[in-house]
Amino acid sequence: MDYQLLPLIGSPRELRSLSNDQLLQLTDEIREALCEVVSDRPAHFASNLGVVELCLALHLVFDFSQDRLIWDTGHQIYPHKLITGRFHQFNTIRRKGGLMGYPNPQESDYDLFMTGHAGASVSTSLGLKAGDDLLRPEENRKSVAVIGDGALPSGVVFEAFNNAAGLKKDMLVVLNDNKMGICPRVGGMATYLDKARVAPFYNGLKRDVSWLLNKVPLVGGSAAEAIGHFKDAVKNFLHGGVLFEELGFRYMGPVDGHDLFALRRALEVVKEVRGPVLLHVFTEKGHGFAPARENPVKFHTPSPFCRNSEDGEVVFVKKSSPPAYTNVFSDAIHKAMERDPKVCVLTAAMCEGNNLGRIRDDFPDRFFDTGICEAHAVAFAAGMAKVGMRPIVDIYSTFLQRSFDHIFQEVSLQNLPVVFCLDRAGLVGADGPTHHGAYDNTYMRVFPNIAVMAPGDQSDVEPMLQLSLKHDGPTSIRYPKANAEVVHRAVAPVEMGKAEVYRWGEDGTFVAFGTMFQTCVAAAERLAKDGLDVGVVNARFLRPLDTDVIFRAIETGFVITVEESTLVGGFGSAVLEAANDAGLPTQAIRRLGIPDRFIQHGERAELLAEVGLDVAGLMSAAHQLAQKKLYVTE
Numbered sequence: 284m285d286y287q288l289l290p291l292i293g294s295p296r297e298l299r300s301l302s303n304d305q306l307l308q309l310t311d312e313i314r315e316a317l318c319e320v321v322s323d324r325p326a327h328f329a330s331n332l333g334v335v336e337l338c339l340a341l342h343l344v345f346d347f348s349q350d351r352l353i354w355d356t357g358h359q360i361y362p363h364k365l366i367t368g369r370f371h372q373f374n375t376i377r378r379k380g381g382l383m384g385y386p387n388p389q390e391s392d393y394d395l396f397m398t399g400h401a402g403a404s405v406s407t408s409l410g411l412k413a414g415d416d417l418l419r420p421e422e423n424r425k426s427v428a429v430i431g432d433g434a435l436p437s438g439v440v441f442e443a444f445n446n447a448a449g450l451k452k453d454m455l456v457v458l459n460d461n462k463m464g465i466c467p468r469v470g471g472m473a474t475y476l477d478k479a480r481v482a483p484f485y486n487g488l489k490r491d492v493s494w495l496l497n498k499v500p501l502v503g504g505s506a507a508e509a510i511g512h513f514k515d516a517v518k519n520f521l522h523g524g525v526l527f528e529e530l531g532f533r534y535m536g537p538v539d540g541h542d543l544f545a546l547r548r549a550l551e552v553v554k555e556v557r558g559p560v561l562l563h564v565f566t567e568k569g570h571g572f573a574p575a576r577e578n579p580v581k582f583h584t585p586s587p588f589c590r591n592s593e594d595g596e597v598v599f600v601k602k603s604s605p606p607a608y609t610n611v612f613s614d615a616i617h618k619a620m621e622r623d624p625k626v627c628v629l630t631a632a633m634c635e636g637n638n639l640g641r642i643r644d645d646f647p648d649r650f651f652d653t654g655i656c657e658a659h660a661v662a663f664a665a666g667m668a669k670v671g672m673r674p675i676v677d678i679y680s681t682f683l684q685r686s687f688d689h690i691f692q693e694v695s696l697q698n699l700p701v702v703f704c705l706d707r708a709g710l711v712g713a714d715g716p717t718h719h720g721a722y723d724n725t726y727m728r729v730f731p732n733i734a735v736m737a738p739g740d741q742s743d744v745e746p747m748l749q750l751s752l753k754h755d756g757p758t759s760i761r762y763p764k765a766n767a768e769v770v771h772r773a774v775a776p777v778e779m780g781k782a783e784v785y786r787w788g789e790d791g792t793f794v795a796f797g798t799m800f801q802t803c804v805a806a807a808e809r810l811a812k813d814g815l816d817v818g819v820v821n822a823r824f825l826r827p828l829d830t831d832v833i834f835r836a837i838e839t840g841f842v843i844t845v846e847e848s849t850l851v852g853g854f855g856s857a858v859l860e861a862a863n864d865a866g867l868p869t870q871a872i873r874r875l876g877i878p879d880r881f882i883q884h885g886e887r888a889e890l891l892a893e894v895g896l897d898v899a900g901l902m903s904a905a906h907q908l909a910q911k912k913l914y915v916t917e
């Protein structure tokens with residue numbers, strides 16, 4: 284496309300010199316820029332299409348070089364990037380070294396926090412406001428959080444509402460209500476917001492801004508009409524904001540989120556209001572691109588596609604590959620649910636990502652979507668386990684971090700048989716540091732009672748899940764965002780706390796925890812050609828650790844532990860601790876894993892190579908250790 288306006292928008296201030304027609308043209312150019320990028324690589328799409336007008340309206344009304352803006356989660360940040368000086372780099376988004384797919388303060392002062400996890404926006408906005416009021420009260424900086432209806436039910440949001448109402452801070456929460464999370468939203472809040480859809484416009488601000496109301500016509504007509512609607516709403520007690528008003532917020536809405544000028548007027552009104560305000564905006568996920576509007580689930584993060592200019596259809600560019608671990612797990616869970624009516628599965632709004640659609644349809648009574656409420660999901664699973672169910676919490680490693688204390692208190696301390704299936708454990712690729720599942724080896728191994736496992740390959744998955752579902756206590760199984768490969772061998776049975784010896788070598792041993800097993804086997808094969816005989820162990824368990832096998836490995840010369848997780852306190856650390864506790868020498872033990880820094884975004888393979896978790900990295904570590912001959916058996 285020949286972009287006429289976008290290249291000229293170096294900062295949001297320049298929006299103010301555009302005519303209304305030009306602003307509308309800009310919405311088209313932004314949507315075209317989104318289509319171009321997303322047709323070329325997987326990226327967040329439908330959510331971004333839906334906030335184009337909202338983004339422009341916010342930047343027209345506020346000055347976010349001074350005022351504060353937080354986009355909850357951050358996956359809908361692309362239009363904001365395009366108008367805050369990043370249009371010319373936009374085609375690098377989600378590529379290594381390029382723009383991040385989430386807010387990134389290193390890219391722009393307009394991005395305040397690097398985020399990617401849902402739910403913290405109201406808290407951070409409130410904190411920004413409270414801090415600004417203390418440090419620079421004369422500037423009266425505004426604070427705005429934009430939160431989606433999917434993120435809204437996160438518990439922390441209500442903690443922030445409660446706090447904001449108590450503090451009576453001037454802050455604005457914009458509720459971007461598109462009836463969707465990644466999948467259609469669920470739960471009581473979803474029902475409540477559905478009701479608000481049929482409620483009339485309500486302006487809970489009229490006490491403060493009646494003068495402004497008389498000047499600024501609001502959505503759907505004049506101030507008089509709005510007040511008329513208000514009376515009706517009160518009469519029927521039906522307006523969509525009762526809940527928020529009861530919580531201590533002023534409520535205004537709903538406003539059509541694709542009517543740029545109505546949005547601008549509404550924001551001009553709420554900008555002047557004292558105390559916490561919620562502006563309810565209706566948007567459409569995928570707005571402006573028919574295939575995404577019709578199927579926002581598929582177009583949340585679509586695979587690369589071509590646009591067929593003749594009929595407007597899209598054609599996905601597909602690559603054939605072995606099944607992803609996600610699919611192998613969802614099949615194994617499905618089988619377990621067929622076998623045992625006590626097995627149930629929980630997801631925190633990631634039905635699509637965890638590929639649980641078939642389970643949801645086949646076992647609707649035993650499928651629980653909690654919404655984006657990971658902490659609740661874990662405590663909820665504990666309750667089910669307590670009364671005899673066998674709950675599986677199917678969750679991304681990075682999002683389970685939200686539940687840390689519930690893993691401790693409700694699960695581990697009670698020794699309840701909850702199974703955690705930790706998807707996306709390891710480097711996830713283009714989502715980057717907010718989403719890498721880099722910490723679960725560390726945070727799962729600290730609590731007593733939990734058996735911490737990782738399949739070496741696809742063959743380990745089903746037996747590991749079966750073992751977990753029979754185990755009398757909590758278990759966790761981690762697996763990466765990767766194709767599920769098979770390491771050809773006579774697979775040893777999966778037994779609690781037992782490693783599988785793939786083969787012993789004369790010079791040293793790779794001990795892999797998880798799917799790095801395959802990389803270790805490949806590296807050992809290549810090392811053999813260099814004259815080094817390195818064995819491979821598929822550890823399978825981090826806790827309990829198979830010390831018999833590990834200590835035997837130490838005797839082979841050197842041990843290289845390999846894990847796709849942080850080196851801080853992970854599998855390698857467990858091996859070092861065990862060896863040291865047993866009085867064994869540790870100087871010939873090397874740990875490979877994710878270094879103690881945040882890994883940026885890029886292709887998964889690029890990132891694995893960057894941190895030395897590829898065949899070349901493993902070989903280099905083995906050669907170094909072999910040369911040093913650090914371990915002397917006599």
Ligand SMILES: Cc1ncc(C[n+]2csc(CCOP(=O)(O)OP(=O)(O)O)c2C)c(N)n1
Pocket residue numbers: 330333356358359399400401402430431432433434435461463464465568631632633655657682685
């Ligand atoms: C803590 C956490 N859990 C899960 C996710 C995965 N996730 C990303 S976007 C999303 C849906 C968000 O819905 P909503 O806030 O309504 O935004 P929309 O995509 O509809 O614009 C989910 C579940 C996440 N980013 N953070």
Ligand SMILES: CC(=O)[C@@H](O)[C@H](O)COP(=O)(O)O
Pocket residue numbers: 356358399465584636707711714764
């Ligand atoms: C914004 C967000 O958190 C999700 O959309 C995430 O990007 C999904 O990751 P996958 O693409 O790995 O399912």
Ligand SMILES: [Mg+2]
Pocket residue numbers: 431432433434459460461462463464
């Ligand atoms: Mg939504």
